[in-house]
Amino acid sequence: MSAQDVAQLIxxxxxxxxxxxxxxxTKVRxxxxxxxxxxIAMLLxxxxxxxxxxxFSYQWIAIGLIAGSAIGAFAAQxxxxxxxxxMVAIxxxxxxxxxxxxxxxxxxxEIVEKSVTGTMAASMGADAAVTLFLSIIIGMVTLTGSVVAYLKLSGKISGSPILIPGRHVINALLLIGSLGAGVYMAFMSTGLDQTVSLALGVSAAAALLGVLLVIPIGGADMPVVISLLNSYSGVAASATGFIIGNKVLIISGAMVGAAGLILTQIMCVAMNRSLANVVFGGFGEEGGGGGKSGEYENVTSCGPEEAAMILENASSVIVVPGYGLAVAQAQHAVRELADLLEKNGAEVRYAIHPVAGRMxxxxxxxxxxxxxxYEQLVEMDEINPEFAQTDVVIVIGANDVVNPASLTDQESPIYGMPILEVHHAQTVFVIKRGLGSGFAGVKNELFERDNTMMVFGDAKKVIQGLTSELKESVPGLAA
Amino acid sequence: MGELLIGIYVLVLSSFVGFEIINKVPPTLHTPLMSGANAISGITIVGALYAARHTEAKISVILGCVALAMATINVVGGFMVTNRMLAMFGSKKK
Known part of the structure; x- marks a missing residue:
């Protein structure tokens, strides 16, 4: 058995x-x-x-592997x-x-350093030449698209959609242009200088396309975009497999490409959106214009001490976490409050909306x-019938996922999105920094309901305030 | 044409495997699964090893070396981050 055969078996x-x-x-356990x-598969x-x-010569290989491992491990830790x-985006x-x-x-x-004078297709085969420019295009789109997604998620650029007039036409031209240049480069270009310029031009056009594709998409949709780009990078790997004739690249790349696409689809379904709507829709562009917008009326707010008094008598509490919880790093404070409530005899559960948070x-x-x-985390479909029998719901930094307008207001941009129906509960506390709107940019009707009380402030501070108030009013709990 | 055709066979069948494997995923696992799939897409590390395999400091080899470093970041970072996420579920399993 030759080394080649051994390699194929590995x-x-x-x-x-x-x-x-x-x-x-795909399974928790x-x-x-x-x-x-x-x-282990990757190692193999x-x-x-x-x-x-x-x-057998390890100099360049070692540099690449060691530098990459160090950076990757450092970042991951x-x-x-x-x-x-x-991080996943990057x-x-x-x-x-x-x-x-x-x-x-x-x-x-294969081309430049061998000073090939004929066409690429003639010297390396048509299939390799075609997959080569495809791999460049998909790879570059993935790179710049992911970087824009990263910048949006980390708040380094605005998360709201940036809409360039005529962007669909520009994008279509860029795509057709880079594909056309790729075909020309592979089959027709014979001068070396020209071929090199074409390769660089294709790379640049694809890089620009990646930016333009992601920049009109709102921050709330970034998870879907990342998942889609993840699928692209699988396809890029698969294309690379064709260039160098390597099966394991084709297999794994195609598998991840397909799996990423399905996962993207699952995420879209969870948001009640179609993929086309996410990619082309520029969600949130109507801003406050769609649906009911404007000022809030009849908003009731209270401080931690009043809220604690109600919580003291609650026998069932459901916590609804949102992105505000993540920003405030309030998860430990929430846990502490939940422990206290349980000690006080209340049942505490967490209602998890499929798209709460940024992912x-x-x-x-x-x-x-x-x-x-883990058993206390309940998914949306299971918990929704329970809200009507619940004493207190604490919404922490969540907004669009609890907006009843999505059930009733056909004009609302989020109409039809499944929500956590917290408004059926006896009392709803909404812990939020202000009355600002969520990603969808729409007014939240929940805040105006009679059974809703806003508790304004940083999520972590408010929760800690609730905890200490509870400890004071129920002496037995502090111990 | 043989090699290309086999490649296409492999591509199509692997895509089917990818489609079939992911059917029902609890929302809890969406993020870790995305992250894990992302680490697997770092398989391009194999292509990078091919590109960086020579010893001379030619442009092609240097490009390969940079590609290798990037693919390795994707692989090592991807698996570690996924493991960190999943470890938190693991510790609290019933």
Whole structure:
């Protein structure tokens, strides 16, 4: 058996483990093992590549691997849980860029450095030439798109949609232009200088396209965008596999491309949106214009001491966490309050909206960090019938996901989005910094309801205030 | 044409596997799954190893080396971040 055969068998084992790992990642019980298995699969793929390409000179390889591992590990360890979505966006961006760079490297090695005079297709084969420019385009779109998503999520640029007039036409032209230039480069261009300019032009056009595709999309939709870009980077890897004729790249890339697409679809369904609507809609562009907007009337607010008095007598409490909880890092404070309420005899649960926070599952991750028992986290469909029998709902930094307008107001931009129906509860406390609107930019009717009390302030401080008030008024609890 | 056709076979079948594997995912796992899938898309590390395999300091090799570093960031960072997220569920499992 030749080294090539050994390498192919290692790749096969790697591909099998990727399938098993990805499958296990979809179930809570097996997810961590699944991640580990996928990691082992990746290690096998690297070993397979070292065998297949007979790599005995390690200088460049070592530099790349060591630098990459150090940066990756450092970033992964340091990032706070609240900034996970941004981190995934950046990791995804560099992965896409890597595929694009591999394609450029092959282009340089096979065409420029060999001073090829004929067409690319003639010297490296039509399939390799086509996948080469495709890999460059998809890789670059993934890179710049992810960077814009990162900037939006981290607040370094505005999260609201930035709409450039005629953007659909510009984007279509960029896409057609880069594809056209790619085809010309692969099959017709014969002068080396011209081919190089085309390669760089295609890269630049794709990079610009990535920026323009993501910039009109609102911050609330970034998770969907990241998931979609994740799918792209899989496709880019798959295209790279065609360039260098490597099956494990084709397999894993295609699998992630497809899985990412399905996951994107699942996320869209959770928001009651179509993918086309997310990508082309410029959600939030109507701002406060759509639906009922304007000033709030009849808003009742109270301080922590009044709220604590009501909580003291509550026998069932549901906490609704939102992005404000993540910003204020209030998860530990919430846990403390919940413990106190339980000691006081109340049943405490958490209602998790599928898209609460900046990423599906964001709230679960945060609350898990504060050791909130997994059984207390209840999903939307299960908890909605329960609100009517609930004494107190505490909404912490959530907004659009509890807006009853989505059920009743057909004019509202969020009409039809499934929400947590907290307004059925006896009393609703909304802890918020002010009456500002959520991502959707619409007024929240919940705030005007008679059974709603606003508690203004930073989520963490308010929760801590509630905890200390409760301790004071119920002496037995403090111990 | 043989090689290309086999490649297309593999591509189509793998895409089906990807579609079929992900059908029902609890919302809890959306973020970790996205992150894990993102780490797997770092498989392009294999392509980067191919591109950086020579010893001379040519532009193609340097591009490959940069690609390798980026792919490694994606792989190492991706798996570690996913593990960090999932570890928090793991510790509180029934």
């Amino acid at each position: 790749y096969l084992a790697s591909a099998i483990l990727f399938v098993v790992g990805l499958k296990r990642l 097996t997810a961590q093992a699944g991640n580990m298995i996928a990691g 793929a690297v070993v397979g590549a070292l065998v297949e390409y007979q790599i 340091r990032v706070p849980m609240t900034e996970m979505p941004e 990791f995804n961006g560099v992965g896409g860029a890597a595929s694009g760079l591999v394609a450029l490297s092959v282009f340089w090695g 599906p599952g964001h709230m679960n991750v945060l609350l898990a960090e504060a050791d909130v028992p």
